[in-house]
Amino acid sequence: MTRCPGCLKADQATFCAPCRKRLFDGKKVPFELPFSRPDYDRAKREDVSGRMSISGVQTKIPLALRDGKLEMAAAGGQYILKPRPHGSFDRLDMVPINEHLTMQIARRVFKIAVAENALVSFSDGEVAYLVRRFDVQADGSRLLQEDFAQIASRSEETHGKNYKYDFSYEEIGRLIRRYVPTSKVDLERYFALVAFNYLVHNGDAHAKNFSLIRSNLTGAYALTPAYDLLNTRLHLPGESQTALDLFADGFETESYKANGFYAYDDFVEFARRLDLVETRSRRILEAFIAKRPDVFSLIDSSRLSDECKESYRxxxxxRTKAFSYSYSDSRR
Incomplete structure (x- = not known):
């Protein structure tokens, strides 16, 4: 069955009309790129160093849409192309498909705002992941975007090689409360995104993978759409359960002390520390339990190999079982 390479809608020969509108402003753009993977490799060379992670072995290149075709750009561009990475991790040919699927699960199942994305193909048939930049305006100008490593003034020079991991989700929440005028809304969005990363085993959701963006109209900051979402456990079986600690200052709930993994009580406490409305945060958590069949359905409709589909499920x-478990019976 042929599916839309954007939203995975069935019986689509190419990008469906809604995806063309979101990705390409309605223009008809072919699924196949006008260049091959060897062409890409010649244009892109990158050193890999530091902590081993999926993001650390992925290369990317900007693309520009010209005359209905996506072409490599020396700089700028409205899109970013991320092909299969090179390295020693497992199933690297599945990385672009994994990222696309995970972004679609976030958007379609849990209504999480994500960067517009799709799969495309090199001219020699290899599949790659395409994402539209949300910081680039129609006139080519860019909005100011700062990730939370930048906002927290954390860098390799000041905090060592693991600077983007030696932080906590609670501390990011404090920064959202400090810098975002609509923090009540964005903290709820942030809470759902942290819980989603836990659900899909994204062990690389570090401080640089959450950002704020500034409106040119008002000058106010807001949380960006989600990006760089994927199930890292498919490629790194020993990946940590989260990239960052949930809580600041080494705090652990009684549930975590007893079981060694985050469960329902941990996220209830996390929501409390973000000052979320309790009924709303609990509704978000219950959705991660109730919508498992919808997640499985999208996994089955993806281009993942059968082995990867089984592992992802x-x-x-x-993680659904973890969300369902309450050490203190607080789900009652």
Missing amino acids: KHVDD
């Missing part, structure tokens, strides 16, 4: 099943 198992990972989500394990």
Whole structure:
């Protein structure tokens, strides 16, 4: 069955009309790129160093839409192309498909705002992941975007090689409260995104993978759409359960002390520390339990190999059980 390479809608020969509108402002753009993977490799060379992670082995290049075709750009561009990375991790040919699927699960199942994205193909058939930049305006100008490593003044020079991991989700929440005028809304969005990363085993959701963006009209900051979402456990079986600690200052709930993994009580406490409305945060958590069949359905409709589909379902099943478990019976 042929599916839209954007939203995975069935019975689509190419990008469906809604995806063309979101991705390409309605223009008809072919699924196949006008260059090959060897062409890409010649244009892009990147050193890999530091902590081993999926993001650390992925290369990317800007693309510009010209005359209905996506072409490599020396700089700028409205899009970013991320092909299969090179390295020693498992199933690297599945990385672009994994990222696209995970972004679609976030958007379609849990209504999380994400960067517009799709799969495309090199001219020699290899599949790659395409994302539209949300910081680039129609006239080519860019909005100011700062990730939370920048906002927290954390860098390799000041905090060492693990600077983007030696932080906590609670501390990011404090920065949102400090800098975002509509923090009540964005903290709820942020809470849902942290919980989603836990559900899909994204062990690389570090401080640089959450950002604020500034409006040119008002000058106010807001949380950006989500980006760089994928199930890292498919490629790094020993990946940590989260990139960052949930809580600041080494705090652990009684549930975590007893079981060694984050569960329902941990996210209830996390929501409390973000000052979320309790009924709303609990509704978000319950959705991660109730919508497991919808997640499985999208996994099954993806281009992942059968082995990866089985592993992805198992990972989500394990995390759904964690969300369902309350050490203190607080789900009652």
